[in-house]
Amino acid sequence: MSEHFVERARYFCSLGGAVSTVTALPGGIPILHSASGCAGNFAWTQNGGSGLQVGGYCGSLTVPSSNVQENEVVFGGEERLREQIANTLQVMDGGLYVVLTGCVPEVIGDDIFAVVNDFRNEGAPVIGAATGGFRGDSYWGYDLVLQALAKDYLTKGLPKVKGRVNLWGVVPYMDPFWRGNLEGARHLLELIGLEVNTFFTPADSLERIKAAGSAELNVVVSDRYGVEAARQFEERHGTPFVTAPLPIGVTASETFLRQVGAALGLAEDAVGEVIAREKRHYYQILEPLTDCYNDLDLQRYAVVVGDANYAVALTRFLADDLGWLPVLTVVTDRVQEQDQEGIAQRVAQLGSGYRTNLVFESDASEVLGHLNRVWPRSTGQKYHNGFSPAFVVGSSLERELALQIGAPHLSVSFPVANRAVLDRGYTGFRGGLRLAEDLISAVVAGR
Numbered sequence: 293m294s295e296h297f298v299e300r301a302r303y304f305c306s307l308g309g310a311v312s313t314v315t316a317l318p319g320g321i322p323i324l325h326s327a328s329g330c331a332g333n334f335a336w337t338q339n340g341g342s343g344l345q346v347g348g349y350c351g352s353l354t355v356p357s358s359n360v361q362e363n364e365v366v367f368g369g370e371e372r373l374r375e376q377i378a379n380t381l382q383v384m385d386g387g388l389y390v391v392l393t394g395c396v397p398e399v400i401g402d403d404i405f406a407v408v409n410d411f412r413n414e415g416a417p418v419i420g421a422a423t424g425g426f427r428g429d430s431y432w433g434y435d436l437v438l439q440a441l442a443k444d445y446l447t448k449g450l451p452k453v454k455g456r457v458n459l460w461g462v463v464p465y466m467d468p469f470w471r472g473n474l475e476g477a478r479h480l481l482e483l484i485g486l487e488v489n490t491f492f493t494p495a496d497s498l499e500r501i502k503a504a505g506s507a508e509l510n511v512v513v514s515d516r517y518g519v520e521a522a523r524q525f526e527e528r529h530g531t532p533f534v535t536a537p538l539p540i541g542v543t544a545s546e547t548f549l550r551q552v553g554a555a556l557g558l559a560e561d562a563v564g565e566v567i568a569r570e571k572r573h574y575y576q577i578l579e580p581l582t583d584c585y586n587d588l589d590l591q592r593y594a595v596v597v598g599d600a601n602y603a604v605a606l607t608r609f610l611a612d613d614l615g616w617l618p619v620l621t622v623v624t625d626r627v628q629e630q631d632q633e634g635i636a637q638r639v640a641q642l643g644s645g646y647r648t649n650l651v652f653e654s655d656a657s658e659v660l661g662h663l664n665r666v667w668p669r670s671t672g673q674k675y676h677n678g679f680s681p682a683f684v685v686g687s688s689l690e691r692e693l694a695l696q697i698g699a700p701h702l703s704v705s706f707p708v709a710n711r712a713v714l715d716r717g718y719t720g721f722r723g724g725l726r727l728a729e730d731l732i733s734a735v736v737a738g739r
Contacts, residue, residue: 302341302599302624302654302687302706305425308334309433309466310392315351316464316492317501319387322350323380323418324357325373325404326394330425331355341688341707343468356380360396369402377411377418387498388445390437391420398424412444419444429626431517431599434463438521441501442528450506450529455556456487458507458531460522461514461538464492467601468708472717473538477513480545480720483566484553505529511552513538513719515634516600516625538605541613541724542574543643570721577725581732590735591615593679595693596648597622597659597686598705604638605718606685606704611646614728616683620666621648622659624687624705656689660696683735700734 303309307326311334314322324331335353338346350356358376360369373391380389391404408420421440423433438460459477464470471493478488478495489500489507510522510533522533534555539548546567553563584590594616596606603623610616621639632652639650649666653659663679670676682699684690688709694701703710704718704727718727 302656302689303429303431303466304334304337306428306430306433306436307392307394307423307425308337309430309463310390310421310423310437311355311433312338312351312430312465313434313437313463313492314388314390314392315355316470317388317390317498318492318494318496319498320350321380321384321386321389322355323377323389323391324355324394325369325376325391325397325402326357326360327396328357328359328361330394331357338465341468341709342465343708343711343713345465345468345713350384350386356384358397360394365396365400368400369397370404370407373397373402373404374407374410377407377416381411381416381418387417389416389418390440391418392423392437393421395424395426398422398426430466431463431625434466435518435521438518439524441504442521442525445502446505446529447502448505448529450503452508452531453487453506454508455485456489456507457481457509457511457552457556458504458525459488459490459511459513460518461512461535461601462492463517466599466706468706468711468713469704469717471715472713472723473719474717475715476717476719476723477539477548479722480539480549481511481552483570484549484558484563486552486556505531507531509534509552509556511536513548514601515604515638516627516631537608537638538601538719540605540718540720540727541609542571542721543612544605544608545570545719545721545724574721574725578728581728585732588736589681590732592617592681592683592699592735594618594683594685595620595622595659595663595690595697595699597656597684597690597693598624600625600627600635602705604635607639607648608642609724609727610685611648612643613724614731615644617646618648619679620659620663621650622662622686623650623652624654624656625652626654627652656687659686659690660693663693663697683731685731700737702731702734 314320411418474490512535539545684694684701
């Protein structure tokens with residue numbers, strides 16, 4: 293039986309995703325109970341994939357860790373963890389401390405929750421999550437942190453506040469544009485009069501997170517990330533949830549607002565007025581580009597490569613809003629076969645009626661092969677419809693693919709190593725304008 297190696301994977305383990313998620317929380321301090329070296333590996337992976345976003349107050353190489361060694365493997369590491377928590381509480385000024393486990397302590401059976409509960413009983417703001425790397429990828433680590441917050445940090449039994457919602461589904465750092473995307477999606481919901489708790493932006497606070505159980509709806513802008521946490525949240529706090537694709541551009545934003553409005557019983561006319569106003573603004577901004585778009589023939593065939601959020605959202609934006617032809621859509625997550633159908637339905641229901649070729653592939657080196665199967669290369673025949681003019685929207689790993697097929701390229705999905713990202717985002721009506729600007733700028737950059 294031949295072996296198959298994944299070249300240049302687009303995620304790290306669940307512990308790495310959990311560390312990034314806790315770091316993004318306001319006042320969040322991760323405490324690793326893991327072998328030495330884990331934090332360093334996460335730091336440089338994040339640095340190489342999140343648009344140069346690494347560090348922060350308690351991120352990167354400053355993350356507290358028990359640094360489990362051979363002694364703890366033989367005799368157990370709970371006392372070492374207890375020592376590390378005590379030292380971290382004394383040295384690091386945070387609002388919430390989250391103990392996260394690596395593979396080794398879970399394999400040897402350390403009971404981190406017994407240790408954590410001792411500190412909680414003394415009034416320390418400490419919770420824990422079992423995030424051993426073998427449990428899944430970094431997106432699952434995000435979900436595990438949300439589950440831990442819902443279980444052990446949020447205030448229980450709060451009455452529901454009409455118009456208050458929680459927004460999940462954008463994974464910090466694994467989406468290099470997470471800050472801007474959260475703010476753009478929050479702005480959409482605020483347009484229809486909602487109070488939005490996003491957990492991870494500068495506008496959020498631990499006090500707001502603690503009161504998240506008072507929301508009347510959880511809005512998950514993903515079919516995968518945060519969905520299990522939303523289910524557990526509903527069981528514990530009685531808050532229902534809806535899932536929707538990441539809303540990039542005018543078409544997706546309109547659908548998103550109508551879906552959330554319907555779930556909350558908002559007046560259709562009022563939601564429609566907001567959408568009409570935002571669409572007028574959108575097209576007024578876009579209109580001056582149309583002459584150049586047509587005269588310079590800026591329409592492109594496209595290859596879209598990204599995680600389950602971006603692959604769907606980018607394909608929809610290109611086909612329904614920009615008028616491009618996304619011939620191939622590659623989802624880079626390791627999606628179980630029973631979950632692939634839901635993602636396939638998203639890209640099969642494009643408003644334009646265009647049908648892309650969808651594949652699930654986590655190996656960056658295989659994307660060109662999928663493209664050649666979808667659009668065969670010339671074999672010397674007299675007439676051949678070449679894959680041109682073309683564009684590649686994906687990660688930094690697709691730069692080589694773009695060079696091979698002679699196409700411009702824009703890095704949007706993880707890893708993004710060739711762009712610096714601060715608060716740029718692509719969600720909402722105005723995020724769609726920003727994405728159109730970036731795409732077309734890449735097309736005309738060599739003029």
